[in-house]
Amino acid sequence: MSEISSVDNVLSGLNIDKKKEQAEPSQELGQSAFLELMITQMENQSPLDPQDNTQFIAQLAQFSSVESLDKLNKQFDSFSSNFVANQALQASSLVGRSVTVPATQTGLSSGGIVSLSSHVPASTGDLSLNIYNESGSLVEQLSLGAQPEGEVLLRWDGMSMELNGKLLDWRSSKENGQPPGTYSFELSATNDGQQTALETALSANVNSVTVAQDGSLALNLAGIGTVNLADVKQFNE
The missing domain is CATH 2.60.40.4070 (Immunoglobulin-like)
Incomplete structure (x- = not known):
């Protein structure tokens, strides 16, 4: 059984799709790549017309701001996904209630x-x-x-x-x-x-809960149809 597992691991390592994934470099400009580019720019600048230090500092500040915004966006997307999932879980407890x-x-x-x-x-x-x-x-x-x-x-x-x-x-x-x-x-x-x-x-009784593409929640009510969760006036016992 362990031999079969080893063979599977080897074949998995030779998988063409995985080789493609490994071969395709990232197109994103990371922090180290940006610093290398900036150092190369400094080494190859004209000694008769050197670039002002303030320009390098401005580039660093701009890159830092963009990187911080990118991290913030990713964190917000993760927070938004978790919030919608949690909201959907809570809304599912309404099924069968009025x-x-x-x-x-x-x-x-x-x-x-x-x-x-x-x-x-x-x-x-x-x-x-x-x-x-x-x-x-x-x-x-x-x-x-x-x-x-x-x-x-x-x-x-x-x-x-x-x-x-x-x-x-x-x-x-x-x-x-x-x-x-x-x-x-x-x-x-x-x-x-x-x-x-x-x-x-x-x-009306809640038959089911639907999560829309925009993350909003809708209740499917008996005899009424689909209603946005935000339109509920009262949760009955």
Whole structure:
């Protein structure tokens, strides 16, 4: 077994590709090569018109600056790669968890709950919610009554509805509630007979995490699709 390993090592050493790699010199001008070039330049300068010492010092300073910037760039690239890898590792722990993002539709899983949050810019005489199924049909319509200015939080399980932690006296129009699927939500406030649509943020389960070419992270959410990690408003328990 050791003899075979020795033969493999010899053949590996004779590998043509490796010989090419060894034969191809580096095209980069290193510090020693630069110093040799500068010394050669000094030895071969005209004694009648010698180069000013300040010019050599300027060349050294310029080379030193370029070399320092190159090292800094390499260190930053390494730091950036490690940061993205660490961020991706942390984001992978979100798979299977629920997050809240700005959206108008999301998925309702079996036995799951959809959380909807919104900001009411001014007190309203009536806050209403319409829920549509995947085909666009209106399946639930609910009047939430007068609401003051501020944040509202709704929780819907397909059968019952909570508003700001209080269970509403309302049941689904279906005997067994709405089935699992993708639903769209429209929240609107009515003042002086004028209805205004409100922006909503919905909860969704994280199915997977994607790392883009630019290093940014995207979450693939059930019923919503791909959302940038920076757009997440809340990480739910």
